[in-house]
Amino acid sequence: MTAAPTVSETSYSDLKLLHRGKVRDVYEIDDNSLLLVATDRLSAFDCILPTPIEQKGEILTALSTFWFGRLESIVPHHLINADFDRMPPVVKSHAELRDRSVLVKRTKVFPVECVVRGYLEGSGWKDYQAAGSVCGHELPVGLRQCDRLPGPLFTPATKAAEGHDENISEERFAEIIGTEAAEKLRSLSLQIYADASDYALTRGIIIADTKFEFGLDSDGNILLIDEVLTPDSSRFWSAETYEPGRAQTSFDKQFVREYLETLDWDKKSPAPPLPDDVARATTERYLDAYRILTGNGLGK
């Protein structure tokens, strides 16, 4: 069976585009709801690559939907409907939106990224090597790359409109969104990470770190929004091959990044295309992550 054609960008005369993110196109449905459309765009080094990744939008959508359901007892979420056949007619009339769209409650997004780190990698590892701490959290000496941290750390960042998100202190985090919301988002983030990482480990996946977004609904409730615990927003490692002291094989874009590192490219737009085999291997990695975490294939 062949997969549905890839979708790099969407645009419709009868749907109002509110925002085009790196991966999602966001449409207004009405005052209270939005349509989040996960395209097959892939970004690396903060640039969108010209090569779409088959099935990526579908996998991200299905995986986030799985997690929203699993985490429902910990945190309310923004999902209204993920079933294409029950979408409003204006959505259903665009067949390419099938399996990549969710109808969500429109929220006022907290302008922060709620990052939780359970292991030492990425910018955390760089911080630690330079200063012995991660985002102001002092850590024991002698930790190795990818070591498990003594306990998960909450390391918030700003949501930069352009380019890299910037790590901020918890004090700054509280200044931006208010003390009460800050405490709530921090504790929700750590609870979600604890529950999800325990579950993932039973499936053989380590969630090394991840990022959550939250928003306020019209009644003032804090909702988990955006995407959740996908290979785009998280570092997933295989527990079986995990070994601190080196970089881990991961289910995220590491494969793409490694290929791009072999090129003489300055990491500025426009990004180079990916060879077919790299694009296909990336689809396989995303499918693997979905299958392992949920225990189900995607029916293709």
Ligand SMILES: Nc1ncnc2c1ncn2[C@@H]1O[C@H](COP(=O)(O)OP(=O)(O)OP(=O)(O)O)[C@@H](O)[C@H]1O
């Ligand atoms: N329920 C919601 N209400 C309002 N906005 C939402 C909701 N869920 C997700 N969003 C927003 O939709 C956008 C999703 O797009 P995408 O993930 O592609 O963006 P991004 O490139 O990661 O970030 P950016 O917003 O910086 O473009 C994000 O801006 C996110 O904050």
Ligand SMILES: [Mg+2]
């Ligand atoms: Mg995003």
